[in-house]
Amino acid sequence: MFQKVLLQLGLLLSLSVGLAQAQSSEPEMLLYCGITMVKPMTEIAQQFEKQAMVRIKIAQGGSEDLYQSAKKSGQGDWYLPGEPSYRNKHQAEGILGEFVTVGYNQMAMIVPKGNPKKVQPDPREMLRKDLRVILGNAESGSVGQESKTVLDKLNIYPKVVKATAFLSPDSRSLMNAMRKDEADLTMSWRATGFFPENAAKLDVIDLDTKIAKPQALLLIMLKSTNQVAQAKAFMTLTASEEGQAIFRKYGFLDNKTAVAR
Missing domain, CATH: 3.40.190.10 (Periplasmic binding protein-like II)
Incomplete structure (x- = not known):
């Protein structure tokens, strides 16, 4: 009986260790996310983690502060600022790659x-x-x-x-x-x-849109990413109808919104 209990405990321990090793072996990815978009992006990230077997950490803060952190560290996979001017401002510095529009805010x-x-x-x-x-x-x-x-x-x-x-x-x-x-x-x-x-x-x-124009939310892939395929897949999910439904739930305009130029 005692040997049987030891065997069961051994099996449980092996399973626990195996699970911990599997979790620790999951690639970890990093999203620099403007404060306003944290709620929808957290929900989308949780869905993606289940589908892609990765872990996504979210660094949140002001858009300029986040960009400077990404630039200084040379690490991370995506940058989502609160308005497109940050991409325009920093594009020439060479760390920002391709992007998708994931909604609008005003x-x-x-x-x-x-x-x-x-x-x-x-x-x-x-x-x-x-x-x-x-x-x-x-x-x-x-x-x-x-x-x-x-x-x-x-x-x-x-x-x-x-x-x-x-x-x-x-x-x-x-x-x-x-x-x-x-x-x-x-x-x-x-x-x-x-x-x-x-x-x-x-x-x-x-406010009238002539005064306060809706601003595009650009999910930008960082050139520092080591998981290009996963990074693109996450961007696709966020820009998809599934991701856009989550953005709408939190009061954002979706990426199909017609915005006057």
Whole structure:
């Protein structure tokens, strides 16, 4: 009997070791992902891991900070910034490869639930003296960069920056501050207002597309990847109807959206 128990324990141990070895032998891949897209990309990555027997790590942060990390480390498989200007800005540096469009996001105004201050769909509202305004930092992430683009069109960016209570590095920190009632108004990516933790406390005020043009989300393969076939397969999944359904679920416009040039 004792020998039988030992044999069973030995088999269980062998199976456990075998499983651990199989898991550790799975290739590990790295996605540099802008904060706003983390939720849909995490869900898509989990699906891909099951299909392709790989593990995907997601480094999240502001788009510019992520690019600099990828450049400095010389490692990683994909880069997904919050707007296409980052590809245009850094393409000549030689680390960015082919890409697919995986959706669109658009700048919007974000206010507390019910819009108690009666904020109108006009970025000039950010100059109201009765409002506590916060803004993204244009030096660190796409939300700040796109806010600057929108406000520059109206020639009010320096005035708004001067009037803000503080600048935040990314959309997550902006929305956290709004949920904590640290501000009455901000500008953020529209999709963030529909995330469950934000939708319960905040409202989205949409802006005219002439003021806030939808921005393409480009999933870019890094030339540092050692898993080219897997990297391309992941890009295909993300751009497919299956991947796009996940993006729509989180409030993004899908890659079939017609955008005026």
